[in-house]
Amino acid sequence: MSTQKRSPSALGGVRSTRAKRRRRAAGTFNINDIAEKAGVAPATVSRALNGYADIADATRERILKLAEEHNYRPSARARQLARGRVETVAFVLPATTRHKADPFLSDFLDALASALSAHDYDLLVATVADGEPETEVFRRLVAARKCAGFVLTNSRDDDPRITLLQEMKVPFVVYGRANVADDYAHLDMDNAAGLAGMVDHLAALGHQRFAYLDLSEQATFARLRRQGFDAGIARNSVAQDQVAYVSVPHTSAGGQTAVARLFDGGDSHRPTAVVCPADVVAIGAIQALSARGYQVGRDVSVTGYDGVPLGAFTAPPLTTMSQPTAEIGHRLIEILFKVMNGADPATFNAILKPTLVRRESDGSPTLVGAARSHG
Amino acid sequence: MSTQKRSPSALGGVRSTRAKRRRRAAGTFNINDIAEKAGVAPATVSRALNGYADIADATRERILKLAEEHNYRPSARARQLARGRVETVAFVLPATTRHKADPFLSDFLDALASALSAHDYDLLVATVADGEPETEVFRRLVAARKCAGFVLTNSRDDDPRITLLQEMKVPFVVYGRANVADDYAHLDMDNAAGLAGMVDHLAALGHQRFAYLDLSEQATFARLRRQGFDAGIARNSVAQDQVAYVSVPHTSAGGQTAVARLFDGGDSHRPTAVVCPADVVAIGAIQALSARGYQVGRDVSVTGYDGVPLGAFTAPPLTTMSQPTAEIGHRLIEILFKVMNGADPATFNAILKPTLVRRESDGSPTLVGAARSHG
DNA sequence: AGGGTTGTCGAAACCGCTTTCGCTCAAAAG
DNA sequence: CTTTTGAGCGAAAGCGGTTTCGACAACCCT
Numbered sequence: 018m019s020t021q022k023r024s025p026s027a028l029g030g031v032r033s034t035r036a037k038r039r040r041r042a043a044g045t046f047n048i049n050d051i052a053e054k055a056g057v058a059p060a061t062v063s064r065a066l067n068g069y070a071d072i073a074d075a076t077r078e079r080i081l082k083l084a085e086e087h088n089y090r091p092s093a094r095a096r097q098l099a100r101g102r103v104e105t106v107a108f109v110l111p112a113t114t115r116h117k118a119d120p121f122l123s124d125f126l127d128a129l130a131s132a133l134s135a136h137d138y139d140l141l142v143a144t145v146a147d148g149e150p151e152t153e154v155f156r157r158l159v160a161a162r163k164c165a166g167f168v169l170t171n172s173r174d175d176d177p178r179i180t181l182l183q184e185m186k187v188p189f190v191v192y193g194r195a196n197v198a199d200d201y202a203h204l205d206m207d208n209a210a211g212l213a214g215m216v217d218h219l220a221a222l223g224h225q226r227f228a229y230l231d232l233s234e235q236a237t238f239a240r241l242r243r244q245g246f247d248a249g250i251a252r253n254s255v256a257q258d259q260v261a262y263v264s265v266p267h268t269s270a271g272g273q274t275a276v277a278r279l280f281d282g283g284d285s286h287r288p289t290a291v292v293c294p295a296d297v298v299a300i301g302a303i304q305a306l307s308a309r310g311y312q313v314g315r316d317v318s319v320t321g322y323d324g325v326p327l328g329a330f331t332a333p334p335l336t337t338m339s340q341p342t343a344e345i346g347h348r349l350i351e352i353l354f355k356v357m358n359g360a361d362p363a364t365f366n367a368i369l370k371p372t373l374v375r376r377e378s379d380g381s382p383t384l385v386g387a388a389r390s391h392g
Numbered sequence: 393m394s395t396q397k398r399s400p401s402a403l404g405g406v407r408s409t410r411a412k413r414r415r416r417a418a419g420t421f422n423i424n425d426i427a428e429k430a431g432v433a434p435a436t437v438s439r440a441l442n443g444y445a446d447i448a449d450a451t452r453e454r455i456l457k458l459a460e461e462h463n464y465r466p467s468a469r470a471r472q473l474a475r476g477r478v479e480t481v482a483f484v485l486p487a488t489t490r491h492k493a494d495p496f497l498s499d500f501l502d503a504l505a506s507a508l509s510a511h512d513y514d515l516l517v518a519t520v521a522d523g524e525p526e527t528e529v530f531r532r533l534v535a536a537r538k539c540a541g542f543v544l545t546n547s548r549d550d551d552p553r554i555t556l557l558q559e560m561k562v563p564f565v566v567y568g569r570a571n572v573a574d575d576y577a578h579l580d581m582d583n584a585a586g587l588a589g590m591v592d593h594l595a596a597l598g599h600q601r602f603a604y605l606d607l608s609e610q611a612t613f614a615r616l617r618r619q620g621f622d623a624g625i626a627r628n629s630v631a632q633d634q635v636a637y638v639s640v641p642h643t644s645a646g647g648q649t650a651v652a653r654l655f656d657g658g659d660s661h662r663p664t665a666v667v668c669p670a671d672v673v674a675i676g677a678i679q680a681l682s683a684r685g686y687q688v689g690r691d692v693s694v695t696g697y698d699g700v701p702l703g704a705f706t707a708p709p710l711t712t713m714s715q716p717t718a719e720i721g722h723r724l725i726e727i728l729f730k731v732m733n734g735a736d737p738a739t740f741n742a743i744l745k746p747t748l749v750r751r752e753s754d755g756s757p758t759l760v761g762a763a764r765s766h767g
Numbered sequence: 768a769g770g771g772t773t774g775t776c777g778a779a780a781c782c783g784c785t786t787t788c789g790c791t792c793a794a795a796a797g
Numbered sequence: 798c799t800t801t802t803g804a805g806c807g808a809a810a811g812c813g814g815t816t817t818c819g820a821c822a823a824c825c826c827t
Binding site for chain 4: 073098
């Protein structure tokens with residue numbers, strides 16, 4: 018029933034006369050061609066190209082020149098097969114961010130790919146098919162030996178990908194922390210410090226009434242940012258009843274509805290600073306506030322987190338915490354290589370501090386009450 | 393001088409007693425293991441897994457079950473080597489967009505990867521190293537037989553990548569058109585129709601005084617958009633002296649400086665519609681206009697092009713032409729497969745029409761002159 | 768019963784490369 | 798002048814698969 022191909026013997030009497038010939042790739046040279054032209058054995062070409070010492074200088078140069086002339090490079094597939102290695106690292110586009118137009122991805126992938134290519138490794142990008150469990154992709158890639166390691170982002174609490182990869186004993190490195198034990202290699206931004214720092218900044222400006230647009234997302238970073246915010250509130254001695262929390266989805270619309278909830282009710286206790294744990298949310302908040310006649314940065318302060326490029330071009334430009342995307346990518350790969358070389362993953366847990374990018378969406382709250390320019 | 397490795401014989405008298413043993417990957421199964429467990433020859437396993445008809449149903453099922461149990465899949469590298477194929481397509485991150493935070497990339501790559509995986513192909517993402525000529529990357533990838541084809545974006549007039557790939561006879565498909573002869577497979581948005589359509593839209597709203605922020609970029613799409621704009625102006629019988637052209641870089645800052653040039657001079661002949669051939673530029677323009685007290689969408693109309701996600705969250709939200717990123721990705725791959733299977737590249741030249749996404753940055757110009765709400 | 772089919776499978780060659788091992792021969796040593 | 802040595806290279810065995818081809822039963826038909 019499931020038989021699809023017939024062995025050629027059943028295809029009729031096409032008995033070709035040319036006996037042994039096999040297919041050979043057309044335009045490209047292989048090691049035998051080079052060897053023949055150089056008048057040496059293939060093994061010699063291989064060793065010459067790989068820098069073995071037992072090749073006479075004259076021979077080596079002849080071979081190198083020939084390879085150069087014909088733009089010859091050993092087939093990556095054949096080489097890796099022979100060496101029993103797989104010089105590829107995979108990045109599976111997180112299913113959760115699908116159709117979310119991640120503006121960091123381009124820089125991030127650029128960084129991953131360039132860091133990898135410094136080691137002569139390649140970057141494989143895969144996706145999760147609709148309806149397929151995310152872990153299946155990892156299973157497939159590993160079983161077909163398509164990669165030697167993985168880079169993960171968007172780690173969640175109790176991330177099944179982490180469990181699976183540990184169980185399969187495949188090297189990987191995570192950007193961000195999941196909630197499980199710290200026994201895997203990871204690199205993270207100090208989300209908590211970032212948000213606490215933002216509160217410091219706003220408190221120094223004089224703010225005493227805050228709103229925090231808590232991400233309803235089930236992600237570790239969301240929890241940590243919230244914790245950082247709380248810590249900032251505490252260490253700046255802001256009264257607890259001066260802080261409003263609104264839970265929002267991780268979208269611009271989230272920022273807008275939060276503003277509606279916070280500012281459309283009674284006038285009392287409106288926050289002077291709206292702290293958003295994500296730029297997209299902040300952008301929505303700014304828009305909703307502007308629409309209500311507030312001049313953001315003067316009447317109300319709004320801050321973001323992430324440093325998305327377009328934050329520089331909102332009106333007003335967004336004050337935020339930014340993360341060095343390219344550096345993160347490079348460091349992840351460095352860590353991954355150490356793990357692939359046998360280092361204990363649990364020893365890698367670097368934390369990078371984000372930096373405050375002050376633009377114009379924040380300011381001193383002294384003018385509050387002078388709001389509503391028109392509308 | 394360049395000798396780095398010594399052949400082990402020179403390493404001293406470590407003469408190991410275990411004679412023939414070679415390295416074998418540790419945890420994973422190979423076809424021989426499965427064959428052994430099934431009590432058949434490796435060739436039988438291979439044919440069973442590949443759906444050949446000359447395998448007894450009982451045998452096939454036994455093998456399939458075993459493979460399933462051990463999560464066995466043939467090594468992609470070995471298989472492709474044996475078959476003489478390379479089931480990988482490469483996408484080289486365009487050096488020109490580096491650090492530009494392309495928000496479309498995530499959806500685009502997602503589409504490419506998922507379309508490819510439907511054919512059991514992989515997506516390889518590479519970058520151009522600093523200072524390296526872009527074509528070198530393609531040369532390398534081809535020479536090392538790391539991919540069977542390429543997807544190109546950001547095509548430029550007289551694109552050297554296209555010339556090179558044609559010359560090397562490597563299949564590829566281009567998103568966008570370059571200026572050279574149409575003898576390669578490509579897919580493009582109808583940039584001209586898009587901009588002409590935008591002019592139609594604005595003219596229908598009543599606009600008669602236009603500004604066009606022409607992209608100073610040397611890209612084909614920039615030229616085509618300009619042409620489309622001109623065509624729209626002509627077919628809507630707008631007087632030529634009612635149209636101002638400003639050449640700007642493809643950035644938000646470009647939009648801002650253009651507005652300064654257009655609106656900071658004498659009051660006469662200010663445009664009622666500012667047509668931008670890119671959303672980023674439009675966003676800069678909106679910001680500059682807002683800063684000058686104009687209410688965009690009422691006092692002045694601003695339109696973009698591209699459909700960047702954040703355009704929905706500017707203040708006001710941006711009216712633009714949007715392109716179906718995911719569909720583009722899928723169709724590119726379909727075309728590429730046809731080309732890889734021998735179809736004539738020149739026969740592929742599909743054009744997709746963009747669709748108008750009307751938001752709030754445009755409107756009827758009736759209120760012009762009532763501008764400057766404050767400032 | 769004998770010869771021709773079929774249906775199943777295994778042996779072997781090969782894909783393009785790496786690496787071990789041992790051979791050869793000239794130079795150095797005795 | 799022999800022996801040792803070591804530099805330089807080739808033969809061959811793999812890596813993990815695929816595919817051709819032929820072998821060998823078991824079946825079918827006179």
